[in-house]
Amino acid sequence: MRRCxxxxxxxxxxxADLIAITGGDAFKVRVYEKxxxxxxxxxxxxxxxxxxxxxxxPNVGASIAAKIDEYLRTGSIHQLEELRTNIPAGVRLLTxxxxxxxxxxxxxYHERGVDSIEKLxxxxxxxALEGLHGFGTKTEENLLHGIEVMRKTGSRVHIGIAMAVAExxxxxxxxxxxxERCAYAGSLRRMKDTIGDVDILAxxxxxxxDSAALMAAFTALPYVTEVIAxxxxxxxxxxxxxxxxxxRVVPRDSWGAALQYFTGSxxxxxxxxxxAVHRKLKLSEYGVFDVATGEKITSADEAEVYGMLGLPWIxxxxxxxxxxxxxxxxxxxxxxVTSTDIRGDLHTHTDxxxxxxxxxxxxxxxxxxxxAYYAVTDHAPNLFMQRMTDEKAxxxxxxxxxxxxxxxxxxxxxxxxxxxxxxxxxxxPPEFLxxxxxxxASVHSHFTQPPEEMTRRLxxxxxxxxxxxxxxxxxxxxGRREPVDADWPRVFDACVLTGTALExxxxxxxxxxxxxxxxRAADRGVLFSIDxxxxxxxxxxxxxxxxxxxxxxxxxxxxxxNTWPVDRLRxxxxxx
DNA sequence: GCCGTTTTCGGCCCGACTGTTTTCAGTCG
Numbered sequence: 121m122r123r124c125x126x127x128x129x130x131x132x133x134x135x136a137d138l139i140a141i142t143g144g145d146a147f148k149v150r151v152y153e154k155x156x157x158x159x160x161x162x163x164x165x166x167x168x169x170x171x172x173x174x175x176x177x178p179n180v181g182a183s184i185a186a187k188i189d190e191y192l193r194t195g196s197i198h199q200l201e202e203l204r205t206n207i208p209a210g211v212r213l214l215t216x217x218x219x220x221x222x223x224x225x226x227x228x229y230h231e232r233g234v235d236s237i238e239k240l241x242x243x244x245x246x247x248a249l250e251g252l253h254g255f256g257t258k259t260e261e262n263l264l265h266g267i268e269v270m271r272k273t274g275s276r277v278h279i280g281i282a283m284a285v286a287e288x289x290x291x292x293x294x295x296x297x298x299x300e301r302c303a304y305a306g307s308l309r310r311m312k313d314t315i316g317d318v319d320i321l322a323x324x325x326x327x328x329x330d331s332a333a334l335m336a337a338f339t340a341l342p343y344v345t346e347v348i349a350x351x352x353x354x355x356x357x358x359x360x361x362x363x364x365x366x367x368r369v370v371p372r373d374s375w376g377a378a379l380q381y382f383t384g385s386x387x388x389x390x391x392x393x394x395x396a397v398h399r400k401l402k403l404s405e406y407g408v409f410d411v412a413t414g415e416k417i418t419s420a421d422e423a424e425v426y427g428m429l430g431l432p433w434i435x436x437x438x439x440x441x442x443x444x445x446x447x448x449x450x451x452x453x454x455x456x457v458t459s460t461d462i463r464g465d466l467h468t469h470t471d472x473x474x475x476x477x478x479x480x481x482x483x484x485x486x487x488x489x490x491x492a493y494y495a496v497t498d499h500a501p502n503l504f505m506q507r508m509t510d511e512k513a514x515x516x517x518x519x520x521x522x523x524x525x526x527x528x529x530x531x532x533x534x535x536x537x538x539x540x541x542x543x544x545x546x547x548x549p550p551e552f553l554x555x556x557x558x559x560x561a562s563v564h565s566h567f568t569q570p571p572e573e574m575t576r577r578l579x580x581x582x583x584x585x586x587x588x589x590x591x592x593x594x595x596x597x598x599g600r601r602e603p604v605d606a607d608w609p610r611v612f613d614a615c616v617l618t619g620t621a622l623e624x625x626x627x628x629x630x631x632x633x634x635x636x637x638x639x640r641a642a643d644r645g646v647l648f649s650i651d652x653x654x655x656x657x658x659x660x661x662x663x664x665x666x667x668x669x670x671x672x673x674x675x676x677x678x679x680x681x682n683t684w685p686v687d688r689l690r691x692x693x694x695x696x
Numbered sequence: 697g698c699c700g701t702t703t704t705c706g707g708c709c710c711g712a713c714t715g716t717t718t719t720c721a722g723t724c725g
Contacts, residue, residue, distance in 0.1 A: 222723095224722070
C-alpha cells in the first residue's frame, strides 16, 4: 500500500528547509514544517483528495493545499522546483549535520561555495573557514564531530525508512504473474535498528521462465533512480532516497533455504553451516544436501532446514550468533515477546503538547487496535516549548475521565512525560504527581553530562516513587545524537531496586533502549515497557519496531509490563 | 502562510545552551 502522505510531508519539509536556507520568513518556515507534520501524521490517505478536502487537514490552508494538489496531479510542485534550482541538494544536506542549521549552511554556501558534507570537511581541514563570521575553532570541532556521528550510521537508514520501501516493493512484486512468494529478508527481517540495504526474496515456478518479468517489474518501480545490476536471478537498484534494494529470485523448492540464508547474519549462517558439516550435510541457499550422495534433502521450508540441523525454527530477530544456537541446543530458545502479547501503550502524546491528534482521536485509534489499556502522557512544563501547565493537565484528566471505558472497554490512564533535570529532579512536586495514574520520565536536555553525573541523575529519577518508567533511556537519535553516557549496570540495578521499568521507545529513529542494552538489563532483572511514543494516529503502528528490538534483546512477555493484565499493571504503577 | 477571531490582520511554542560576540545569533528541544 503506497502512502503518499509521507512523500508529501517530505516535500513540504524540504520546502521549509529551502525557505529557511534562503533566509525567508521564519514564520513561513514554521508553517510549512507544521503542515509537513500534519500531513505525515494525518490519519487518512491524501491520495485522491481534492483541494477542499486537503484544506480540512490542520495547518493546511489555501496555498499549501494548492501545492499538494499540484503534486497529486502532476507529480511536482513548481515553486519547490524553482527553489531546488537555486540551492544545490548538498546545501540542504549540510543542515542534517547536528549544530549546523540553515543560517550557517547559507553562509558556508555563499561565502565559501560549500555545497556538500565532503567539501565542508575539506574546507575545515584546509583552514578555508578562517575569518568566516561565526566559525571559530570550537564550531569547526563540533561540525567535524557531527559529521563523524553521521558517518557512524554511514549510508545506513533507520528501520522505518527501510520498512516503508520493503512494504511497497513486496506487494508490487507479489502482483507480478509468476511470482509465487515474496518477502523481505536480511537485517530488515532481523529488525536491526539500522539497515544498509533491503534484501527482497521472491520464488517462482521456474526461474528460466518467470524471473525476467519480475526483474523487469523490479527495475521499473517508480522510485528506482538507478539500476546497479540487472541479472536473471539477482538485480540491485537504488531508490530516490539512496537506499539500495536487492532482489533475488529462486525456484519455489528453494524458498526455505534461501530465506534462511538471506535472513541470518553472517555469523549465524557460518554457525548453521558448521553444524551441517558435522552432520555430514551441506547447507547453502539452495538447500540442505547429503555430502555423501550430493542429494538434496530439503529446501522448501525454513523450519525443515533448521530441523535437519537438529535445531528448532529460530526467530529471525535472534539470528545473530549471540547465543541462540547454544540455547536452541540446550535450554531452549526464549519465547520472545510478540506484537500480539502487547495489551496497551503507555507513552503517547496528543495535541495538548506536541502531538497532532486530539485526545479523542488517539483514544479511538488505540481502541481500534484492541488494546486493553492506553496511557496519555503529554509533556510536562519544563519542556518549555510545549507550554504545559497544571491547569491544562488537570483539564485533560477530566476530559479523559469523561471518555471513560464504557464505549470501547479500554482502561484509560492519565499520565505525563516528565523531564529529568540535570540533578535528576522532575517537573512537579509529589502531591501533584500523585494525581497521575502513570509517570514516564525522560532526559530531554543536558545530554553531554559526564557519566558519573548522568548515572546519578538517572538513578535519582528511578528513586522518585512516582516515576514508573524511564522513557527512551539513552536519548539517542539514530544518525543524529549519540546515546548519553552512563554506568548502565548501576542504572539497571537501581531500576530493579526501585521497581522502575525501562522503556523501549519504538520510534524508528530512537529504538531506545537499544537491543544490546535491553539484553544486559534483562539479565539483571529489569522490567520493560514497549511504547510507541506516538505523536499522531499512524505512529501507533511503530510499536512493532519496539517489539522487534525487545526480541533482539531476548525479552520474554513476563518481563514487559504492558503485556500484563490491567490489574497487575495497576499494582506495578502504585507509587512506592 | 495559517489561524482565529476583537472576521481582516496580528500573532505565530519559548527558554536554554553554546560559541563568539562584548550584547547576541544560531540551534535545539
